[in-house]
Amino acid sequence: MIAQVDDALRTLVRTEALGGAEVEVAFDAPTKDWAARRNAPTVNLYLYDIREDLRRRERGFADERDEDGNVLRRRPAPRYFKLSYLVTAWTQRPEDEHLLLDQLLHSFLRHEALPEDLVTGGLAEPGRPVPMTVGLPPPEDRAFADVWSALGGELKPSLDIVVIAPIETGIVYDIAPPAAAGTVVDMADRAGPAADTGRRAGPVPASGAVPAASARRPAARRRTR
Incomplete structure (x- = not known):
């Protein structure tokens, strides 16, 4: 310079x-x-x-x-x-x-x-x-x-x-490249069998409705002793 x-x-x-x-x-x-x-x-x-x-x-x-x-x-x-x-x-x-x-x-x-x-x-x-x-x-x-x-x-x-x-x-x-796929979330009850696994969050439709594949399900109840 x-x-x-x-x-x-x-x-x-x-x-x-x-x-x-x-x-x-x-x-x-x-x-x-x-x-x-x-x-x-x-x-x-x-x-x-x-x-x-x-x-x-x-x-x-x-x-x-x-x-x-x-x-x-x-x-x-x-x-x-x-x-x-x-x-x-x-x-x-x-x-x-x-x-x-x-x-x-x-x-x-x-x-x-x-x-x-x-x-x-x-x-x-x-x-x-x-x-x-x-x-x-x-x-x-x-x-x-x-x-x-x-x-x-x-x-x-x-x-x-x-x-x-x-x-x-x-x-x-x-900078890391843009994401090519949705986010994968695994959910399980520690005290019991898996309640929900392999859930993928995709883009939300323009109508605002949640896709069926990623619809919210009731959380698994925790077992008590």
Whole structure:
């Protein structure tokens, strides 16, 4: 699923934001060593956080049916995970970096979800949209300065892109096939011979009358000593 999101973002950046410009798209951690080795204009999309979006968790199951409408198996609803990307531009001049960030921002703002033609592979299995946000404030338990500190680099202008991807759990519950015959009930008096055996309960006629084969009989009396 993560690989499909990476591919979708790479395609979106190259086709819409960059417009064919000779700019590399990378997913490396933007550390000092990486920045020192860079020798071409680059847009970096660093995946720095993965966590479940508990607000979107659903209860219940999805039914998988055959051609006759019978339930074959049930699956739990997909879970949603937030993939947070730190998007930065790297050039020789700060003005060029700001221009790239401006193009990236306008490109991402056009989409509230990943375009359908970019949702492929396991990302497309749940058959649901893949929402996307840009530039929202970070959660209270995380700050962008902390991310840069962990990377060992200097604070740099960036965009925070969050893709909320649905994921199938892989859990499947098989359902027993529909009943092909009525219920058989055996009745007997423990203290005496069998009073009624092999009674089959079939479907009740539309008139509501009980079939003769399953008509109620008086219960056998229990012997007393």
